[in-house]
């Protein structure tokens with residue numbers, strides 16, 4: 001296998017773009033970045049672990065894309081633009097093969113890097129550093145973005161009467177995982193795409209700046225993530241289950257009840273959940289539709305704490321340390 005530094009040089013070093021605020025990129029002990037005056041730096045980190053977040057035999061290109069996408073989704077939730085990323089790659093065996101030979105590993109790294117770099121390019125992010133170590137396949141991605149000072153969307157700020165809405169459709173992440181587990185391997189399948197190639201909603205998050213009173217991204221499941229928004233905003237909510245926008249093909253694949261459970265608590269959707277004062281609703285819909293995105297109202301914020309409109313006993317979402325994974 002390639003030596004560590006050759007590997008970094010070959011797959012993870014792209015010419016530093018000095019116009020991109022990178023004073024010093026990959027190759028030194030640390031990177032030097034120049035934030036834009038008047039902007040706040042928005043920083044988040046996410047870890048993707050084999051067989052926890054993605055299957056070992058997922059295509060390498062999708063693994064690279066997904067690891068970055070789930071991290072960028074947190075910048076989207078803040079209304080930020082992406083600028084820089086650091087990627088820590090731990091790798092041992094690839095593609096589920098403990099005995100992978102050099103050619104297989106190099107093909108895997110090539111595709112993995114392509115998936116990562118292509119998504120970077122689409123969102124204007126530069127890979128400015130990282131780390132490579134040996135161990136079970138794990139990817140830690142730090143993302144850094146910018147937002148005009150004091151304009152960031154946060155989980156706090158929703159008020160009673162605000163409309164709760166989601167971008168896109170829900171349940172596709174869990175639906176795609178279920179299909180993968182049944183042996184479906186066509187990445188063009190809309191549900192597999194939602195699971196393995198999620199699209200971080202950065203443009204939507206920016207478009208909702210100045211309109212939304214609160215926002216976050218749905219990673220663990222709508223109910224679990226909604227609970228975070230309600231707690232931070234100190235409001236309750238009434239959900240309209242029939243209004244949930246279900247991912248394309250979800251009901252056909254899972255049946256009606258499992259489709260609804262996937263949308264409520266499956267997680268892995270990486271859509272934005274926002275609260276909006278009713279006066280901002282039509283502007284928000286127009287801005288998103290100009291991007292080819294949808295915004296669907298799924299309920300209202302209330303001044304009585306707690307959640308209504310959800311059947312009792314429905315689990316809320318993914319928890320890593322739950323005794324049995326939901």
Ligand SMILES: Nc1ncnc2c1ncn2[C@@H]1O[C@H](COP(=O)(O)OP(=O)(O)OP(=O)(O)O)[C@@H](O)[C@H]1O
Pocket residue numbers: 045046070074219220
């Ligand atoms: N080990 C840690 N040390 C310090 N803060 C942490 C640690 N783990 C999580 N946090 C912080 O806790 C908060 C909630 O984290 P959480 O991971 O649930 O949010 P998230 O990143 O939006 O979710 P997801 O990981 O599903 O994308 C974040 O502000 C995060 O930075």
Ligand SMILES: Cc1ncc(C[n+]2csc(CCOP(=O)(O)O)c2C)c(N)n1
Pocket residue numbers: 046047051052053054055177219220266267268318
């Ligand atoms: C192979 C495989 N099995 C299960 C899942 C489901 N899953 C894992 S972590 C998570 C929440 C978000 O993660 P985090 O909170 O760490 O950001 C979800 C919904 C998956 N994606 N892949």
Ligand SMILES: [Mg+2]
Pocket residue numbers: 073074077216217218219
């Ligand atoms: Mg988040």
